[in-house]
Amino acid sequence: MTDLKERIAAQLTAVRDRSLAYTAAEDDLLVRQHSPLMSPLVWDLAHVGNYEELWVLRAAAGITPLRPEIDDIYDAFKTPRRDRPSLPFLRPAEARDYIGGVRGRVLDVLDAVDLADPSPLRRDGFVFGLVIQHEHQHDETMLATLQLAGRPGVVRDGDLPPGLSAGPEEVYVPAGEFLMGTDSLPWAYDNERPAHRVDLPAYWIDRLPVGNAAYAAFIEDGGYHDARWWTPEGWRWRQENGVFGPLFWTREGGTWWRTRFGRPEPVPMDEPVQHVCWYEADAYARWAGKRLPTEAEWEKACGWDAAAGRARPYPWGEQDPTPELANLGHRAARPAPLGAYPGGASPYGAEQMVGDVWEWTATWFDGYPGFRAFPYREYSEVFFGREYRVLRGGSWAADPAAVRTTFRNWDYPIRRQIFTGFRCARTAAPEER
Numbered sequence: 406m407t408d409l410k411e412r413i414a415a416q417l418t419a420v421r422d423r424s425l426a427y428t429a430a431e432d433d434l435l436v437r438q439h440s441p442l443m444s445p446l447v448w449d450l451a452h453v454g455n456y457e458e459l460w461v462l463r464a465a466a467g468i469t470p471l472r473p474e475i476d477d478i479y480d481a482f483k484t485p486r487r488d489r490p491s492l493p494f495l496r497p498a499e500a501r502d503y504i505g506g507v508r509g510r511v512l513d514v515l516d517a518v519d520l521a522d523p524s525p526l527r528r529d530g531f532v533f534g535l536v537i538q539h540e541h542q543h544d545e546t547m548l549a550t551l552q553l554a555g556r557p558g559v560v561r562d563g564d565l566p567p568g569l570s571a572g573p574e575e576v577y578v579p580a581g582e583f584l585m586g587t588d589s590l591p592w593a594y595d596n597e598r599p600a601h602r603v604d605l606p607a608y609w610i611d612r613l614p615v616g617n618a619a620y621a622a623f624i625e626d627g628g629y630h631d632a633r634w635w636t637p638e639g640w641r642w643r644q645e646n647g648v649f650g651p652l653f654w655t656r657e658g659g660t661w662w663r664t665r666f667g668r669p670e671p672v673p674m675d676e677p678v679q680h681v682c683w684y685e686a687d688a689y690a691r692w693a694g695k696r697l698p699t700e701a702e703w704e705k706a707c708g709w710d711a712a713a714g715r716a717r718p719y720p721w722g723e724q725d726p727t728p729e730l731a732n733l734g735h736r737a738a739r740p741a742p743l744g745a746y747p748g749g750a751s752p753y754g755a756e757q758m759v760g761d762v763w764e765w766t767a768t769w770f771d772g773y774p775g776f777r778a779f780p781y782r783e784y785s786e787v788f789f790g791r792e793y794r795v796l797r798g799g800s801w802a803a804d805p806a807a808v809r810t811t812f813r814n815w816d817y818p819i820r821r822q823i824f825t826g827f828r829c830a831r832t833a834a835p836e837e838r
């Protein structure tokens with residue numbers, strides 16, 4: 406096997422181990438719907454196998470369908486999440502058998518395939534990258550489901566570096582062009598392409614994500630009761646839902662508590678805030694005298710190396726993420742303290758851009774100039790428009806295989822069950838330029 410094939414095989418194994426670990430529970434936990442926002446866990450499990458069958462076995466290798474009769478059950482577009490409990494989805498044992506059978510054939514295809522083949526699905530192992538990233542994304546979705554289910558014992562926790570770095574509150578990004586998106590990263594999705602020049606005025610961006618202490622100050626200053634800080638849609642959402650703070654937070658005896666995978670604990674004030682929706686992030690930013698960064702501002706601050714005139718795949722450079730550089734790949738079931746990764750700083754000095762929490766940006770999800778859907782419109786294009794806000798950077802629950810400077814995620818502005826926080830930005834005043 407070539408090096409690339411070995412890397413693909415190792416990544417397929419790693420992601421599957423994780424999917425199986427998140428579904429190593431009694432059947433009842435797996436088949437039940439824990440929130441109308443989420444699928445039953447066993448739906449996600451068989452869906453990743455079905456996706457792998459569709460793309461690797463059928464589309465790339467031309468193999469006859471194994472279980473064509475279940476395709477509709479696992480087509481995310483045919484049945485919204487809230488209705489999935491009523492589908493005749495495979496029960497846990499059958500789902501594990503099915504995805505195992507698909508995986509065996511996928512490894513045979515990998516063994517035989519020519520990764521230098523010019524077919525865009527096979528070249529550089531694109532289709533394998535597609536299914537590996539897809540499964541990682543569903544693993545993160547399963548973690549969000551397990552957090553909503555609130556049952557301890559399924560999700561493992563671990564150690565993270567202490568918060569260490571000292572530095573300014575904001576870092577400065579001078580005016581000028583940068584290269585946004587990519588033409589060269591082989592496993593990048595269609596929505597990250599093509600690379601294009603974007604010219605931005607000078608701005609400041611927070612060195613670190615907004616932390617729980619700062620967010621608690623916003624709440625305690627009456628931020629949730631002051632319409633000045635909210636957009637009209639955000640204010641309506643806040644009033645209709647009676648929201649007073651991040652999802653999973655409660656207040657007891659003057660202390661903020663949160664429930665994390667079923668266990669209550671005092672909110673650690675030195676961690677980035679998570680489980681806030683776009684409306685909350687946007688309101689906080691206005692209260693702080695700032696705003697959310699645009700997606701372009703986020704990406705430039707994360708990866709643009711002005712001295713070299715090129716974009717980095719990670720804030721720190723080319724090197725793959727390690728536990729010293731970023732909190733990715735579910736090392737622990739939480740974000741790391743603020744300032745835990747000074748070595749992972751971007752060329753402009755922004756830290757924790759990658760890992761810890763997804764970060765809301767001010768930008769609606771849309772295609773870049775010259776966008777072409779590949780390999781299917783339903784991956785990205787059908788979500789373009791003014792319905793979804795872009796999220797960047799990946800969370801502690803995201804895997805390095807599905808996180809990079811150019812990677813784009815998107816969700817509705819009301820979503821809070823995802824592992825999402827934010828940082829703020831502001832346009833530089835004339836005297837600051």
Ligand SMILES: [Fe+2]
Pocket residue numbers: 452456481539543
């Ligand atoms: Fe999916």
